[in-house]
Amino acid sequence: MIFNSITFLIFLVLVVILYWRLPRLARLWMISIMSLVFYGFWKPQYTLLLIFAAVLDFFVAREIDKRQEKRSRRNFLILSLVLNIGILVYFKYLIFFKDNLESVLNSFGSNTHILPHLKIILPIGISFYTFETISYTVDVYRRHIKPEKSFISYLSFLVYFPHLIAGPVLRAADILPQFDNRRIFNWTHIIEGFKRIVYGLFLKVVLADNISPLVDQGFALHASALSAIDIWTLAFLFGFQIYFDFCAYSHIAIGCARLMGIEFFENFNFPYMAVSPKAFWKRWHISLSNWIKDYLYLPLTGKKVSYDKQEAISEIKNSNSIKGYAALFATWALMGFWHGANWTFVVWGLYHALLVTIHRFTSPYFKGLNKKVRDISGWCISLPFLMLGWIPFRVTQLSTVGEYFKKTINWHAYTWLGMRENVYLITFITLLLIIISYLLTTYVKPRIENTFIGQLSNVVILSISVALVIVFLRPISQFIYFQF
């Protein structure tokens, strides 16, 4: 089921009413069943895969906790990792590996087909719930948390529909206690949830879905028909589309959970206002960045995970060694690969590793500058390069990535325009609106929040958003992150 649909809104109202009416245990059963129904609306048979993932890690975690011997604990952890990652590899990467291996063999003159033609449908959200279930088992292995005693509680956490398909990537330690505690109904939950859902739907159906055709048409043009300015514009425009789309999903997910009194961490914080590549990853898909740091980057650098500190990958101390950089690049390559089975995603990851590295090397030279000057110049330099990073994320061929990047350094390609004037205008206005929205949220909102003007603005903005959501609400497209 997708959020931008009437079916979902009716489903949500029903779930929220039931949730607040039922006693604790019945709530958990209801959440699990309804979440499976939510997932089953896409492909019912794949709910079995989801249940399998829950059963596997619920019991493996218990076994790990029971055992004292390190080797035995590790064996169970490996069992969980092999099965979880094995399933992910089968559904997401098998065709990619097969195709690549066959191309390598073909380049040596062998016309071999390792496997017959495969048609595998990627289970929606598999990358997200696999990460969540892995983190649970690893946390139990590291003795950061005790295993959950009740299977229904664990199942509720894993399949909880707001985060099931595209995150935020939750940790059992943050959510399970909230399920276990008896929650008291409060209208504040409903108000906050309602607002987040309306804003999320606004971002998705009004902004992202209407930017999408411009992006699709632009990227459908051959590279030769695009000027360098077009490439930058498309990079920005796709950057806005994916931000609105994904941020919308997170808003709606957080809003749905709030309706039930459950709190998720924020997943976005004006990422395009980041003053450096490092700061960007503290503002973009925050839950994934933290997951990658705790379960991939730190183990690769050989450092101990500290759950108390929320550091960005690039902030980890003593990481300026060769091992540190190797870990950084390997982490980003894997992060890219997690997004999709295509070399272009690996390039996207490595591109960001490069930006972070350049920032590490250059930032000490600007330390003497006034903070405001440093921040503004940092933003002006970082934003275009962060946006350019969306090119390998959006195009599907490595050769096209090369053509696009080459064009941006060809000065002759800056002398003409290849798209309609509206595209540049919309891109510029969107950027302007993001900046205004950031300034209002950061500097004006806290001052007027509890005043009459604040209340009035709130009602006006919400009313216009409601009207536009009614007009534009259509399941015309899925959320972009569903494919990951």
Add this chain to the structure above:
Amino acid sequence: MFKSPTVFVNIVLPILLGIGLLYFYQQRLRSAADLGLGEGTSSYFPSVNNSPIHITDPQLTDSMVAGWKARGSRPVYLWQGNSQLHGVNQYKAGQVNCIEFLFNKLNDRHEEVLGASYPNGNMQEFLLSLLYLHHKFPIWGFIQPVFYDDMREDGIRAEMNIPDLLKKVKEDSLYFNNIPSIKSMVSNDSLIAGVKADNFSGIHATAQEQSERWLDKQLENTWGIWKNRPDIRGNLFNDVYKLRNMALGIKANTIRKMIPGRYADNYQAFLNMLKFCKDHQLPLIIYIPPLRNDVSPPYNLTEYNNFKAQVIHDCETSNVICLNLENLVPVQYWGVKQGTSFGGGTEIDFMHFQQGGHQLIADTIYQTIGKLGFK
């Protein structure tokens, strides 16, 4: 009613006000089909015995062909173009457009014409439309205007994403392989970028599609606003467009520059159209469409003259008739339309003329058909 007044202020009031805004906005809706033409110009799509003889949606082709068959499958010409064909400036009840004029005239010859026109169409769409319609009925002769404006347009409209047409494009790939944008779309098994065929594309072939379509239908049947949503969206976009024009001072006579990438793709589509007609021995009349000559056109004149010269040259090279009808329609048949920006008054309509202009152009095409002796 509510335990806390904040519930009313934060939930109930915004919902009520939001719906109220929509009711208010709904009062001033214009039909989506006429929005692109501007007030002062109306769409006119003729039909005979309830079967269309002029369509703007290729999905109506079957109904048009059924009418043609019912009338005795007479030799038929296809006339394609943009909204100039269906837009009648200062339209009055009972007036007709060029397609109907030519249709009536051809009755004497026991022949007929069928029309297909697409607002803001581009040459790539015209090529696709020709391929599709040629596949649907035996075209006797083909009439195609080549508009400079259309060379700035791009993209294929959702109505053209027909499986049958996609199949034909794949079969006749030699007419599309050298148009990168179409080639890349076809490789994604679609004729439109992004494969967004309809409002339900995001849940296509899932269990949710049925429930969503059912709920959507129920809402359409019971709530006027829901039913009018496509028109509300169209009007909202039109208002944004007007706001842009007002802010940037854009008027009907503002110079529009050529867009190199689009021009290349569209011009290639035109050349492929010439080749298609030659390969299929399809008699063809190309014309440079009428243009207002009392005011300077909204084009860069050097670019426009180069375009014209290129079209005439390529038609000559391919032995195709190319009529230059730039000066065919006199000043009195052109008109004005409601301004395209807020508070902008009226503006010159450069594209659409009054019924008199439609008659003139139909007469010219009729005479050319006669001279060429297509029969």
